[in-house]
Amino acid sequence: MKEHPRTAPQKGFxxxxxxxxxTRLSALGMYLIAIVGVTAALLMSARQNMSVADLMxxxxxxxxxxxxxxxxxxxxTWKGIFWNVMGILMLLFAGGHxxxxxLNVLxxxxxRTWVRNLLRGLVLVVWVVMSAIGIYVILTS
Amino acid sequence: MGLKRNVGLMEGLRYQGKGPMLTYYLHRISGLSIVIFVALHILAGYLSNQAWGSSTGLFINSIYESWIFQIYIFFCALFHAINGLRIVILDLWPKLIEYQREAIWIEWLVFLPIYSIALFVIIRSGLGG
Structure with a gap:
């Protein structure tokens, strides 16, 4: 394998x-949103009217x-501004995460430095486009 | 130096990382699977609901609704969530990293019962029960 020297990651902020x-905090955030979602669903008669798969x-x-x-x-009661905000938060956390x-895996x-920079740009574009489509889908459904 | 890697594929596969290495691989594979699944699912939702009721979106979602796919994606989601929680806890309280092998045992003890029950339910309803 050909060597491509690169600088070590810097320490600090x-x-x-x-x-x-x-990555860590968004994981905890997604746990929180899922717990809020399941709790609210159970309070909104999910126990009688939903299967476990639909609840998931x-x-x-x-x-x-x-x-x-x-x-x-x-x-x-399953749509509206509160659930829109929760959905968009989930989308942005999950998308960034x-x-x-x-990118980390790639x-x-x-x-090669230029391929890595190209990939960073591509992933940023994909993130912006997918977030826009996702927010549009959430707000119009 | 960690930045110089001269490890071939076969040498990498023979590496005896055991439990932590297995979770590392599974975390990556499940994470990539979820990224692809969620991206296609957002596009499918957009195509079938917001954009002219396209049949492409319905076709993609019909794959996702099949029970064989659900077995796979639920493995990815559940494993990634539980293993991710272990990583978060060990990273935010670095002293606990000493016990990461024990943490991985606990992780499998949490994962296996939940996944077995889900597997049973998915297969039973998949076979028309």
Whole structure:
């Protein structure tokens, strides 16, 4: 394998450290959103009207499209500004967490500096585009 | 130096990392699977609901609704969540890293019962029960 020398990651307060911290904190944030979602769903008669699989689907993304195929009689309390905010937070946490993880894996196997910079740019573009599409889907469903 | 790597594929596979190495691999594989799944699922939702009721979106979602795919993606989601919680706890309280092998045993003890029950439910409803 051809060697491509590169500098060691810097210590201290920088982008890589911030993303390291963001990965951990967004994981905890996603746990919190899922717990809030499951608790609220159980209070909104999920026990009688939803299967476990549908409850899981709702926990991962609180979107009314995940509820319309269940026995819930009225989805009005399952949509609105609160669930939109929760859904968008989940989307942004998961998107940043997942795409930064993808970058982490890719950079373990790629050592050329210009390819790494190109990939960083590509992942940023994918993140912006997918977040925009996701927010649009959440707000219009 | 960690930055110089001259390890071939076969040498890498023979590396005896045991439990921690297995979770490292599974964390990466499940993470990448979830990224691909979520990205395609957002696009499928957009295509089938917001953009002209496209059949491409419905086709992608019909794959996701099949029970064989659910067995795979639930493994990824559950393992990534539980292993991720272990990583977060050990990283935010670095003194605990001494007990990471024990932490991995606890992790499997939490993962296996939950996944077994889910597997039973998914397969039973998948076979039309």
């Amino acid at each position: 920088n982008f890589d450290y911030l993303m390291w911290l963001f 689907r709702w926990a991962f993304m609180p979107n009314p499209n995940h509820v319309v195929n269940t026995n819930i009689p009225n989805v009005d 997942g795409l930064h993880g993808l 950079e373990d196997y790629i050592s």
